[in-house]
Amino acid sequence: MQLFCDVIDECGFIDLFFIGSQFTWQKHFVDGHSTWEGLNRGLANNDWFMQFAGTKIQHLSSNALDHFPLWIILDGLEIPSINKPFRFEEMWLSDRGCTNVIEAVWTSYEEADPSNKVIKKIKKCGKEQQDWNQKHFGNVRRELEKKRKLLREVKEEAMRTGVNFQVRELKKEIDELMDKEYRMWFQRSKVLWAVNGDKNSKLFHCHATQRKRKNSILRIRKADGEWSSDMEQVTETLITYF
Known part of the structure:
Protein backbone atom coordinates (compact mmCIF):
# COMPACT_ATOMS: atom_id res chain seq x y z
CA MET A 1 0.00 0.00 0.00
CA GLN A 2 2.90 2.33 0.75
CA LEU A 3 4.30 1.77 -2.76
CA PHE A 4 0.93 2.75 -4.22
CA CYS A 5 0.91 5.97 -2.18
CA ASP A 6 4.47 6.70 -3.29
CA VAL A 7 3.45 6.41 -6.96
CA ILE A 8 0.57 8.85 -6.38
CA ASP A 9 2.94 11.35 -4.81
CA GLU A 10 5.59 10.86 -7.51
CA CYS A 11 3.10 11.49 -10.33
CA GLY A 12 1.46 14.41 -8.54
CA PHE A 13 -2.01 12.88 -8.65
CA ILE A 14 -4.90 14.61 -6.90
CA ASP A 15 -7.84 12.69 -5.44
CA LEU A 16 -11.01 14.00 -7.13
CA PHE A 17 -14.08 14.78 -5.06
CA PHE A 18 -16.89 12.24 -5.12
CA ILE A 19 -20.66 12.10 -4.68
CA GLY A 20 -22.40 9.19 -3.01
CA SER A 21 -21.37 6.55 -0.54
CA GLN A 22 -17.87 6.69 0.89
CA PHE A 23 -17.51 2.96 0.19
CA THR A 24 -16.76 1.49 -3.26
CA TRP A 25 -16.49 -2.22 -2.39
CA GLN A 26 -18.85 -4.51 -0.56
CA LYS A 27 -19.23 -8.14 0.41
CA HIS A 28 -22.36 -9.63 2.00
CA PHE A 29 -22.00 -13.00 3.70
CA VAL A 30 -24.78 -15.55 4.23
CA ASP A 31 -24.27 -15.53 8.00
CA GLY A 32 -25.66 -11.98 8.08
CA HIS A 33 -22.57 -9.77 8.36
CA SER A 34 -21.14 -7.50 5.66
CA THR A 35 -17.88 -5.74 4.86
CA TRP A 36 -17.50 -2.32 3.22
CA GLU A 37 -14.32 -0.63 2.02
CA GLY A 38 -13.40 2.50 0.05
CA LEU A 39 -11.08 0.94 -2.53
CA ASN A 40 -11.83 2.63 -5.86
CA ARG A 41 -11.03 6.28 -6.49
CA GLY A 42 -10.49 8.82 -9.25
CA LEU A 43 -7.11 10.53 -9.63
CA ALA A 44 -5.84 13.30 -11.91
CA ASN A 45 -2.71 15.39 -12.25
CA ASN A 46 -2.69 19.16 -11.73
CA ASP A 47 -2.85 20.06 -15.45
CA TRP A 48 -5.93 17.90 -16.01
CA PHE A 49 -7.56 19.21 -12.83
CA MET A 50 -7.06 22.84 -13.85
CA GLN A 51 -8.65 22.18 -17.25
CA PHE A 52 -11.66 20.37 -15.76
CA ALA A 53 -11.86 22.01 -12.35
CA GLY A 54 -15.57 21.28 -11.83
CA THR A 55 -15.30 17.56 -12.53
CA LYS A 56 -17.01 15.26 -10.04
CA ILE A 57 -17.02 11.51 -9.51
CA GLN A 58 -20.24 9.77 -8.54
CA HIS A 59 -20.11 6.42 -6.77
CA LEU A 60 -22.83 4.38 -8.43
CA SER A 61 -24.46 1.35 -6.83
CA SER A 62 -24.06 -2.12 -8.30
CA ASN A 63 -26.20 -5.18 -7.69
CA ALA A 64 -24.07 -7.59 -9.70
CA LEU A 65 -20.52 -6.54 -8.75
CA ASP A 66 -18.68 -6.23 -5.46
CA HIS A 67 -16.95 -3.08 -6.75
CA PHE A 68 -19.06 0.03 -7.34
CA PRO A 69 -18.56 1.69 -10.76
CA LEU A 70 -17.30 5.28 -10.81
CA TRP A 71 -19.08 7.77 -13.06
CA ILE A 72 -16.87 10.71 -14.04
CA ILE A 73 -18.93 13.85 -14.73
CA LEU A 74 -16.81 16.31 -16.71
CA ASP A 75 -17.28 20.00 -16.01
CA GLY A 76 -19.66 21.66 -18.48
CA LEU A 77 -20.73 18.41 -20.18
CA GLU A 78 -24.51 18.38 -20.07
CA ILE A 79 -26.71 15.89 -21.96
CA PRO A 80 -29.89 17.56 -23.29
CA SER A 81 -33.21 15.84 -22.74
CA ILE A 82 -35.31 14.89 -25.75
CA ASN A 83 -38.84 13.61 -26.32
CA LYS A 84 -38.60 9.95 -27.27
CA PRO A 85 -41.01 8.33 -29.74
CA PHE A 86 -43.30 5.48 -28.70
CA ARG A 87 -41.71 2.04 -28.71
CA PHE A 88 -43.39 -1.27 -28.02
CA GLU A 89 -41.46 -3.01 -25.25
CA GLU A 90 -40.93 -6.76 -25.60
CA MET A 91 -40.91 -7.08 -21.80
CA TRP A 92 -44.58 -6.02 -21.74
CA LEU A 93 -45.49 -9.42 -23.17
CA SER A 94 -44.71 -10.96 -19.78
CA ASP A 95 -47.88 -9.28 -18.46
CA ARG A 96 -51.37 -10.34 -19.63
CA GLY A 97 -52.56 -6.74 -19.33
CA CYS A 98 -50.61 -5.82 -22.47
CA THR A 99 -52.59 -8.32 -24.56
CA ASN A 100 -55.87 -7.10 -23.07
CA VAL A 101 -55.09 -3.50 -24.06
CA ILE A 102 -54.25 -4.48 -27.64
CA GLU A 103 -57.38 -6.63 -28.03
CA ALA A 104 -59.62 -3.92 -26.59
CA VAL A 105 -58.31 -1.27 -28.98
CA TRP A 106 -58.23 -3.52 -32.06
CA THR A 107 -61.83 -4.74 -31.59
CA SER A 108 -63.23 -1.27 -30.83
CA TYR A 109 -65.32 0.56 -33.41
CA GLU A 110 -63.51 3.33 -35.28
CA GLU A 111 -65.30 5.86 -37.48
CA ALA A 112 -62.73 6.52 -40.16
CA ASP A 113 -61.94 6.00 -43.78
CA PRO A 114 -60.88 2.36 -44.37
CA SER A 115 -57.47 3.50 -45.60
CA ASN A 116 -56.83 5.37 -42.32
CA LYS A 117 -58.53 2.97 -39.90
CA VAL A 118 -55.48 0.78 -39.35
CA ILE A 119 -53.17 3.77 -38.81
CA LYS A 120 -55.58 5.35 -36.32
CA LYS A 121 -55.90 2.12 -34.37
CA ILE A 122 -52.14 1.70 -34.23
CA LYS A 123 -51.75 5.24 -32.85
CA LYS A 124 -54.56 4.69 -30.34
CA CYS A 125 -53.04 1.36 -29.32
CA GLY A 126 -49.69 3.04 -28.67
CA LYS A 127 -51.32 5.73 -26.50
CA GLU A 128 -53.31 3.18 -24.50
CA GLN A 129 -50.22 1.05 -23.93
CA GLN A 130 -48.26 4.05 -22.67
CA ASP A 131 -51.05 4.83 -20.21
CA TRP A 132 -51.22 1.18 -19.12
CA ASN A 133 -47.45 1.05 -18.69
CA GLN A 134 -47.43 4.10 -16.42
CA LYS A 135 -50.42 3.04 -14.31
CA HIS A 136 -49.99 -0.73 -14.03
CA PHE A 137 -46.78 -2.21 -15.42
CA GLY A 138 -44.54 0.58 -14.17
CA ASN A 139 -41.41 2.20 -15.49
CA VAL A 140 -38.55 -0.27 -15.04
CA ARG A 141 -35.83 2.35 -14.83
CA ARG A 142 -37.84 4.41 -12.34
CA GLU A 143 -38.52 1.34 -10.21
CA LEU A 144 -34.86 0.40 -10.37
CA GLU A 145 -33.88 3.85 -9.16
CA LYS A 146 -36.35 3.59 -6.24
CA LYS A 147 -35.08 0.16 -5.26
CA ARG A 148 -31.46 1.24 -5.50
CA LYS A 149 -32.16 4.29 -3.35
CA LEU A 150 -33.88 2.09 -0.80
CA LEU A 151 -30.95 -0.33 -0.98
CA ARG A 152 -28.53 2.46 -0.08
CA GLU A 153 -30.65 3.29 2.97
CA VAL A 154 -30.88 -0.37 3.99
CA LYS A 155 -27.11 -0.74 3.60
CA GLU A 156 -26.56 2.15 6.00
CA GLU A 157 -28.88 0.44 8.46
CA ALA A 158 -26.98 -2.82 7.98
CA MET A 159 -23.72 -1.03 8.77
CA ARG A 160 -25.15 0.09 12.11
CA THR A 161 -26.85 -3.19 13.05
CA GLY A 162 -24.55 -5.71 11.37
CA VAL A 163 -27.55 -7.55 9.84
CA ASN A 164 -27.84 -7.73 6.04
CA PHE A 165 -31.00 -9.77 5.43
CA GLN A 166 -32.94 -6.80 4.02
CA VAL A 167 -29.98 -6.00 1.77
CA ARG A 168 -30.00 -9.47 0.25
CA GLU A 169 -33.79 -9.40 -0.27
CA LEU A 170 -33.65 -6.05 -2.05
CA LYS A 171 -30.80 -7.29 -4.23
CA LYS A 172 -33.06 -10.14 -5.42
CA GLU A 173 -35.82 -7.67 -6.35
CA ILE A 174 -33.29 -5.51 -8.19
CA GLN A 187 -34.63 -5.06 -27.95
CA ARG A 188 -33.20 -1.64 -28.73
CA SER A 189 -29.82 -2.93 -29.80
CA LYS A 190 -31.04 -5.95 -31.83
CA VAL A 191 -27.45 -7.21 -31.60
CA LEU A 192 -25.16 -8.30 -28.78
CA TRP A 193 -24.17 -4.83 -27.58
CA ALA A 194 -22.72 -6.25 -24.40
CA VAL A 195 -20.23 -8.23 -26.52
CA ASN A 196 -19.45 -5.77 -29.30
CA GLY A 197 -19.94 -2.45 -27.53
CA ASP A 198 -19.34 0.58 -29.75
CA LYS A 199 -16.08 -0.77 -31.19
CA ASN A 200 -17.39 -1.33 -34.69
CA SER A 201 -19.82 1.27 -36.02
CA LYS A 202 -19.73 -0.41 -39.44
CA LEU A 203 -21.13 -3.57 -37.88
CA PHE A 204 -24.12 -1.77 -36.37
CA HIS A 205 -24.71 0.20 -39.55
CA CYS A 206 -24.80 -3.11 -41.40
CA HIS A 207 -27.32 -4.54 -38.92
CA ALA A 208 -29.49 -1.41 -39.22
CA THR A 209 -29.43 -1.73 -43.02
CA GLN A 210 -30.39 -5.38 -42.81
CA ARG A 211 -33.30 -4.54 -40.49
CA LYS A 212 -34.52 -1.88 -42.92
CA ARG A 213 -34.38 -4.33 -45.82
CA LYS A 214 -36.09 -7.01 -43.74
CA ASN A 215 -38.91 -4.66 -42.69
CA SER A 216 -39.55 -3.42 -46.25
CA ILE A 217 -42.50 -5.01 -48.08
CA LEU A 218 -41.57 -5.07 -51.77
CA ARG A 219 -44.35 -7.40 -52.91
CA ILE A 220 -47.35 -9.22 -51.47
CA ARG A 221 -49.57 -12.15 -52.35
CA LYS A 222 -53.17 -11.07 -52.89
CA ALA A 223 -56.31 -12.94 -51.88
CA ASP A 224 -56.50 -14.59 -55.32
CA GLY A 225 -53.03 -16.06 -54.82
CA GLU A 226 -51.28 -13.75 -57.31
CA TRP A 227 -48.14 -11.85 -56.31
CA SER A 228 -47.98 -8.10 -56.84
CA SER A 229 -45.17 -5.57 -56.46
CA ASP A 230 -47.35 -2.54 -57.20
CA MET A 231 -47.33 -0.33 -54.09
CA GLU A 232 -50.98 0.65 -54.43
CA GLN A 233 -52.04 -2.98 -54.60
CA VAL A 234 -49.76 -3.82 -51.69
CA THR A 235 -51.39 -1.07 -49.60
CA GLU A 236 -54.91 -2.10 -50.64
CA THR A 237 -54.22 -5.76 -49.79
CA LEU A 238 -52.90 -4.87 -46.33
CA ILE A 239 -55.87 -2.62 -45.53
CA THR A 240 -58.35 -5.24 -46.71
CA TYR A 241 -56.67 -7.98 -44.68
CA PHE A 242 -56.53 -6.05 -41.40
Missing part, protein backbone atom coordinates in the same frame (compact mmCIF):
# COMPACT_ATOMS: atom_id res chain seq x y z
CA ASP A 175 -32.08 -8.61 -10.06
CA GLU A 176 -35.62 -9.17 -11.40
CA LEU A 177 -35.92 -5.55 -12.50
CA MET A 178 -32.48 -5.68 -14.11
CA ASP A 179 -33.61 -8.72 -16.12
CA LYS A 180 -36.51 -6.66 -17.50
CA GLU A 181 -34.15 -3.78 -18.18
CA TYR A 182 -31.80 -6.14 -20.04
CA ARG A 183 -34.65 -7.31 -22.27
CA MET A 184 -35.53 -3.68 -22.93
CA TRP A 185 -32.00 -2.70 -23.99
CA PHE A 186 -31.51 -5.93 -25.95
Whole structure:
Protein backbone atom coordinates (compact mmCIF):
# COMPACT_ATOMS: atom_id res chain seq x y z
CA MET A 1 0.00 0.00 0.00
CA GLN A 2 2.90 2.33 0.75
CA LEU A 3 4.30 1.77 -2.76
CA PHE A 4 0.93 2.75 -4.22
CA CYS A 5 0.91 5.97 -2.18
CA ASP A 6 4.47 6.70 -3.29
CA VAL A 7 3.45 6.41 -6.96
CA ILE A 8 0.57 8.85 -6.38
CA ASP A 9 2.94 11.35 -4.81
CA GLU A 10 5.59 10.86 -7.51
CA CYS A 11 3.10 11.49 -10.33
CA GLY A 12 1.46 14.41 -8.54
CA PHE A 13 -2.01 12.88 -8.65
CA ILE A 14 -4.90 14.61 -6.90
CA ASP A 15 -7.84 12.69 -5.44
CA LEU A 16 -11.01 14.00 -7.13
CA PHE A 17 -14.08 14.78 -5.06
CA PHE A 18 -16.89 12.24 -5.12
CA ILE A 19 -20.66 12.10 -4.68
CA GLY A 20 -22.40 9.19 -3.01
CA SER A 21 -21.37 6.55 -0.54
CA GLN A 22 -17.87 6.69 0.89
CA PHE A 23 -17.51 2.96 0.19
CA THR A 24 -16.76 1.49 -3.26
CA TRP A 25 -16.49 -2.22 -2.39
CA GLN A 26 -18.85 -4.51 -0.56
CA LYS A 27 -19.23 -8.14 0.41
CA HIS A 28 -22.36 -9.63 2.00
CA PHE A 29 -22.00 -13.00 3.70
CA VAL A 30 -24.78 -15.55 4.23
CA ASP A 31 -24.27 -15.53 8.00
CA GLY A 32 -25.66 -11.98 8.08
CA HIS A 33 -22.57 -9.77 8.36
CA SER A 34 -21.14 -7.50 5.66
CA THR A 35 -17.88 -5.74 4.86
CA TRP A 36 -17.50 -2.32 3.22
CA GLU A 37 -14.32 -0.63 2.02
CA GLY A 38 -13.40 2.50 0.05
CA LEU A 39 -11.08 0.94 -2.53
CA ASN A 40 -11.83 2.63 -5.86
CA ARG A 41 -11.03 6.28 -6.49
CA GLY A 42 -10.49 8.82 -9.25
CA LEU A 43 -7.11 10.53 -9.63
CA ALA A 44 -5.84 13.30 -11.91
CA ASN A 45 -2.71 15.39 -12.25
CA ASN A 46 -2.69 19.16 -11.73
CA ASP A 47 -2.85 20.06 -15.45
CA TRP A 48 -5.93 17.90 -16.01
CA PHE A 49 -7.56 19.21 -12.83
CA MET A 50 -7.06 22.84 -13.85
CA GLN A 51 -8.65 22.18 -17.25
CA PHE A 52 -11.66 20.37 -15.76
CA ALA A 53 -11.86 22.01 -12.35
CA GLY A 54 -15.57 21.28 -11.83
CA THR A 55 -15.30 17.56 -12.53
CA LYS A 56 -17.01 15.26 -10.04
CA ILE A 57 -17.02 11.51 -9.51
CA GLN A 58 -20.24 9.77 -8.54
CA HIS A 59 -20.11 6.42 -6.77
CA LEU A 60 -22.83 4.38 -8.43
CA SER A 61 -24.46 1.35 -6.83
CA SER A 62 -24.06 -2.12 -8.30
CA ASN A 63 -26.20 -5.18 -7.69
CA ALA A 64 -24.07 -7.59 -9.70
CA LEU A 65 -20.52 -6.54 -8.75
CA ASP A 66 -18.68 -6.23 -5.46
CA HIS A 67 -16.95 -3.08 -6.75
CA PHE A 68 -19.06 0.03 -7.34
CA PRO A 69 -18.56 1.69 -10.76
CA LEU A 70 -17.30 5.28 -10.81
CA TRP A 71 -19.08 7.77 -13.06
CA ILE A 72 -16.87 10.71 -14.04
CA ILE A 73 -18.93 13.85 -14.73
CA LEU A 74 -16.81 16.31 -16.71
CA ASP A 75 -17.28 20.00 -16.01
CA GLY A 76 -19.66 21.66 -18.48
CA LEU A 77 -20.73 18.41 -20.18
CA GLU A 78 -24.51 18.38 -20.07
CA ILE A 79 -26.71 15.89 -21.96
CA PRO A 80 -29.89 17.56 -23.29
CA SER A 81 -33.21 15.84 -22.74
CA ILE A 82 -35.31 14.89 -25.75
CA ASN A 83 -38.84 13.61 -26.32
CA LYS A 84 -38.60 9.95 -27.27
CA PRO A 85 -41.01 8.33 -29.74
CA PHE A 86 -43.30 5.48 -28.70
CA ARG A 87 -41.71 2.04 -28.71
CA PHE A 88 -43.39 -1.27 -28.02
CA GLU A 89 -41.46 -3.01 -25.25
CA GLU A 90 -40.93 -6.76 -25.60
CA MET A 91 -40.91 -7.08 -21.80
CA TRP A 92 -44.58 -6.02 -21.74
CA LEU A 93 -45.49 -9.42 -23.17
CA SER A 94 -44.71 -10.96 -19.78
CA ASP A 95 -47.88 -9.28 -18.46
CA ARG A 96 -51.37 -10.34 -19.63
CA GLY A 97 -52.56 -6.74 -19.33
CA CYS A 98 -50.61 -5.82 -22.47
CA THR A 99 -52.59 -8.32 -24.56
CA ASN A 100 -55.87 -7.10 -23.07
CA VAL A 101 -55.09 -3.50 -24.06
CA ILE A 102 -54.25 -4.48 -27.64
CA GLU A 103 -57.38 -6.63 -28.03
CA ALA A 104 -59.62 -3.92 -26.59
CA VAL A 105 -58.31 -1.27 -28.98
CA TRP A 106 -58.23 -3.52 -32.06
CA THR A 107 -61.83 -4.74 -31.59
CA SER A 108 -63.23 -1.27 -30.83
CA TYR A 109 -65.32 0.56 -33.41
CA GLU A 110 -63.51 3.33 -35.28
CA GLU A 111 -65.30 5.86 -37.48
CA ALA A 112 -62.73 6.52 -40.16
CA ASP A 113 -61.94 6.00 -43.78
CA PRO A 114 -60.88 2.36 -44.37
CA SER A 115 -57.47 3.50 -45.60
CA ASN A 116 -56.83 5.37 -42.32
CA LYS A 117 -58.53 2.97 -39.90
CA VAL A 118 -55.48 0.78 -39.35
CA ILE A 119 -53.17 3.77 -38.81
CA LYS A 120 -55.58 5.35 -36.32
CA LYS A 121 -55.90 2.12 -34.37
CA ILE A 122 -52.14 1.70 -34.23
CA LYS A 123 -51.75 5.24 -32.85
CA LYS A 124 -54.56 4.69 -30.34
CA CYS A 125 -53.04 1.36 -29.32
CA GLY A 126 -49.69 3.04 -28.67
CA LYS A 127 -51.32 5.73 -26.50
CA GLU A 128 -53.31 3.18 -24.50
CA GLN A 129 -50.22 1.05 -23.93
CA GLN A 130 -48.26 4.05 -22.67
CA ASP A 131 -51.05 4.83 -20.21
CA TRP A 132 -51.22 1.18 -19.12
CA ASN A 133 -47.45 1.05 -18.69
CA GLN A 134 -47.43 4.10 -16.42
CA LYS A 135 -50.42 3.04 -14.31
CA HIS A 136 -49.99 -0.73 -14.03
CA PHE A 137 -46.78 -2.21 -15.42
CA GLY A 138 -44.54 0.58 -14.17
CA ASN A 139 -41.41 2.20 -15.49
CA VAL A 140 -38.55 -0.27 -15.04
CA ARG A 141 -35.83 2.35 -14.83
CA ARG A 142 -37.84 4.41 -12.34
CA GLU A 143 -38.52 1.34 -10.21
CA LEU A 144 -34.86 0.40 -10.37
CA GLU A 145 -33.88 3.85 -9.16
CA LYS A 146 -36.35 3.59 -6.24
CA LYS A 147 -35.08 0.16 -5.26
CA ARG A 148 -31.46 1.24 -5.50
CA LYS A 149 -32.16 4.29 -3.35
CA LEU A 150 -33.88 2.09 -0.80
CA LEU A 151 -30.95 -0.33 -0.98
CA ARG A 152 -28.53 2.46 -0.08
CA GLU A 153 -30.65 3.29 2.97
CA VAL A 154 -30.88 -0.37 3.99
CA LYS A 155 -27.11 -0.74 3.60
CA GLU A 156 -26.56 2.15 6.00
CA GLU A 157 -28.88 0.44 8.46
CA ALA A 158 -26.98 -2.82 7.98
CA MET A 159 -23.72 -1.03 8.77
CA ARG A 160 -25.15 0.09 12.11
CA THR A 161 -26.85 -3.19 13.05
CA GLY A 162 -24.55 -5.71 11.37
CA VAL A 163 -27.55 -7.55 9.84
CA ASN A 164 -27.84 -7.73 6.04
CA PHE A 165 -31.00 -9.77 5.43
CA GLN A 166 -32.94 -6.80 4.02
CA VAL A 167 -29.98 -6.00 1.77
CA ARG A 168 -30.00 -9.47 0.25
CA GLU A 169 -33.79 -9.40 -0.27
CA LEU A 170 -33.65 -6.05 -2.05
CA LYS A 171 -30.80 -7.29 -4.23
CA LYS A 172 -33.06 -10.14 -5.42
CA GLU A 173 -35.82 -7.67 -6.35
CA ILE A 174 -33.29 -5.51 -8.19
CA ASP A 175 -32.08 -8.61 -10.06
CA GLU A 176 -35.62 -9.17 -11.40
CA LEU A 177 -35.92 -5.55 -12.50
CA MET A 178 -32.48 -5.68 -14.11
CA ASP A 179 -33.61 -8.72 -16.12
CA LYS A 180 -36.51 -6.66 -17.50
CA GLU A 181 -34.15 -3.78 -18.18
CA TYR A 182 -31.80 -6.14 -20.04
CA ARG A 183 -34.65 -7.31 -22.27
CA MET A 184 -35.53 -3.68 -22.93
CA TRP A 185 -32.00 -2.70 -23.99
CA PHE A 186 -31.51 -5.93 -25.95
CA GLN A 187 -34.63 -5.06 -27.95
CA ARG A 188 -33.20 -1.64 -28.73
CA SER A 189 -29.82 -2.93 -29.80
CA LYS A 190 -31.04 -5.95 -31.83
CA VAL A 191 -27.45 -7.21 -31.60
CA LEU A 192 -25.16 -8.30 -28.78
CA TRP A 193 -24.17 -4.83 -27.58
CA ALA A 194 -22.72 -6.25 -24.40
CA VAL A 195 -20.23 -8.23 -26.52
CA ASN A 196 -19.45 -5.77 -29.30
CA GLY A 197 -19.94 -2.45 -27.53
CA ASP A 198 -19.34 0.58 -29.75
CA LYS A 199 -16.08 -0.77 -31.19
CA ASN A 200 -17.39 -1.33 -34.69
CA SER A 201 -19.82 1.27 -36.02
CA LYS A 202 -19.73 -0.41 -39.44
CA LEU A 203 -21.13 -3.57 -37.88
CA PHE A 204 -24.12 -1.77 -36.37
CA HIS A 205 -24.71 0.20 -39.55
CA CYS A 206 -24.80 -3.11 -41.40
CA HIS A 207 -27.32 -4.54 -38.92
CA ALA A 208 -29.49 -1.41 -39.22
CA THR A 209 -29.43 -1.73 -43.02
CA GLN A 210 -30.39 -5.38 -42.81
CA ARG A 211 -33.30 -4.54 -40.49
CA LYS A 212 -34.52 -1.88 -42.92
CA ARG A 213 -34.38 -4.33 -45.82
CA LYS A 214 -36.09 -7.01 -43.74
CA ASN A 215 -38.91 -4.66 -42.69
CA SER A 216 -39.55 -3.42 -46.25
CA ILE A 217 -42.50 -5.01 -48.08
CA LEU A 218 -41.57 -5.07 -51.77
CA ARG A 219 -44.35 -7.40 -52.91
CA ILE A 220 -47.35 -9.22 -51.47
CA ARG A 221 -49.57 -12.15 -52.35
CA LYS A 222 -53.17 -11.07 -52.89
CA ALA A 223 -56.31 -12.94 -51.88
CA ASP A 224 -56.50 -14.59 -55.32
CA GLY A 225 -53.03 -16.06 -54.82
CA GLU A 226 -51.28 -13.75 -57.31
CA TRP A 227 -48.14 -11.85 -56.31
CA SER A 228 -47.98 -8.10 -56.84
CA SER A 229 -45.17 -5.57 -56.46
CA ASP A 230 -47.35 -2.54 -57.20
CA MET A 231 -47.33 -0.33 -54.09
CA GLU A 232 -50.98 0.65 -54.43
CA GLN A 233 -52.04 -2.98 -54.60
CA VAL A 234 -49.76 -3.82 -51.69
CA THR A 235 -51.39 -1.07 -49.60
CA GLU A 236 -54.91 -2.10 -50.64
CA THR A 237 -54.22 -5.76 -49.79
CA LEU A 238 -52.90 -4.87 -46.33
CA ILE A 239 -55.87 -2.62 -45.53
CA THR A 240 -58.35 -5.24 -46.71
CA TYR A 241 -56.67 -7.98 -44.68
CA PHE A 242 -56.53 -6.05 -41.40
